[in-house]
Amino acid sequence: MKVLVLSWEFPPRIVGGIARHVAELYPEIVKLGHEIHLITVESGQSPPYELVDGVHVYRVAVSEANDFFQWIVQMNNSMGHHGGQLIQNKGPFDLIHAHDWLVGDAAIALKHLFKIPLIATIHATEYGRYNGIHNDTQRYIANKERVLIYNSWRVIVCSDYMRDELRRAFETPTDKMDVIYNGIRAEKKRKDPDFDYLAFRRQFALDHEKIIYYVGRMTREKGISILLQAAAKVLWELEGNVKVVIIGGGNSEHLQTEAHELKIADRCCFTGFMSDEDLDRFQTIADCAVFPSLYEPFGIVALESFAARVPVVVSSTGGLPEVVHDQQTGIVAEVNNPDSLASGILKILRNPDYGQQLVEKAYKELALRFGWPGLAKQTGDVYQVVCQERSQIHWE
Incomplete structure (x- = not known):
């Protein structure tokens, strides 16, 4: 199957753990026979397009912004625009896979516009970082997380703890979530x-x-x-x-x-x-x-x-x-x-x-427990379930 992945970080742009996660997971998914197109943010002298370990990587420019949240809006605009072009020129795509709330707006827009099922991996939550929601900034981020989770066909989390956290913070149904650990090379x-x-x-x-x-x-x-x-x-x-x-x-x-x-x-x-x-x-x-x-x-x-x-x-x-x-x-x-x-x-x-x-x-x-080949297979199994369910419905 053909999957469009959105991630705000990918090597050499490394902010946290998401970059390594996506860089090491998707080459193994490619080995399983899937075609992966990944949109991320431009970084230094890295080319706007390259094939990395079998993964088609597209780096988009993001306009300057006055603050981080405005930058996130600009990033989603760029990702959404480029994603739409990819789907039209290289489609059809079977799935969209978004990594955390930062790319949620683009992923949700592409889902509805092209009627492609969305999977989200939630790597962390604002609720968990601060042991609750205490101010407007945290409330804004938590709402973005909630909307992404709601719009996702299935949600992948990295631990049993995170599955419980999503139940507490967002009342996410247990049967909507899959626990797939992170891995290591x-x-x-x-x-x-x-x-x-x-x-x-x-x-x-x-x-x-x-x-x-x-x-x-x-x-x-x-x-x-x-x-x-x-x-x-x-x-x-x-x-x-x-x-x-x-x-x-x-x-x-x-x-x-x-x-x-x-x-x-x-x-x-x-x-x-x-x-x-x-x-x-x-x-x-x-x-x-x-x-x-x-x-x-x-x-x-x-x-x-x-x-x-x-x-x-x-x-x-x-x-x-x-x-x-x-x-x-x-x-x-x-x-x-x-x-x-x-x-x-x-x-x-x-x-x-x-x-x-x-x-x-x-x-x-x-x-x-933590080898990427096994974790990629688990992820591929989630993809198969979603694609099978999608094939059985008419999307108005």
Whole structure:
């Protein structure tokens, strides 16, 4: 079948986890015999059209705007216009697949105009990020999410937790949703025998120092402040022989200020954005990965750590406990609890053999539960169900 995909991010434009999700899922769907046309936003010197791993990728220009929400309107206008041209010139298309509310307006318009069933993947919700809706901005986004969910034939979510969240926040019927986990290309984390990993490691720590790290966005929901508080205790217990590496773009000034207040600034390294190539290398030389999220629908960063064979400590929120099985494939600490987080980190750093046991079990889980070929088949099964149901109705 032929599927039109809308995603506001796609490599090299990487804002969050959606970019990697769509970049790794759809090549596997292509291998199943489906034809994928993906519309995204222009990025740097990337061409307006290219074939990426069998996926037809179209990058559209977006007019400048005064604020983010106006930019979203302009983006949907561009995507809708280009999508309409694709459907007319390269159609017919069997399905439209939209990733999150940001592309919802274009997806819904194309659905109604061309009578093509719409599937939405909801990667996160405003309700979940803020534990409720508290102001007009959040209300606006939540309403966009609600309208996209309502207009979708089926909704894909990345965890049982997210399925429950959509039931709570939007009263989405359980039988309208499919739980399909995120995945990982484990081969990305294999070490290059010709690369000098020791010299690379020395850019971040001395040889005798342990490295713990976080990678992700610099937002409150990621719980980085909790990590810094936990790190202060870890550094005290291990007499300072630890480096804390915080990786990710965005404004980290408030976190660096907090590190100074905790008197651990000299033990912390805020790298800013790190290229995928360096990140793949870095994760293989670290001693412990820590993801202390306050809200996390899934936690694909934990899978990346599994693939890099580095032990993980995560918080007991959202989909993380579904990904990391406590004391089996990692350690699950109490959410929003620096002492619990520190205890988990110390258990791994003080017991390398135990950490290695966790790593081996975690790595085995990758192919069984989080391999893209299996997840692509599950997605293709959803496509088949929707197409079959669509064929049985007359769309007025």
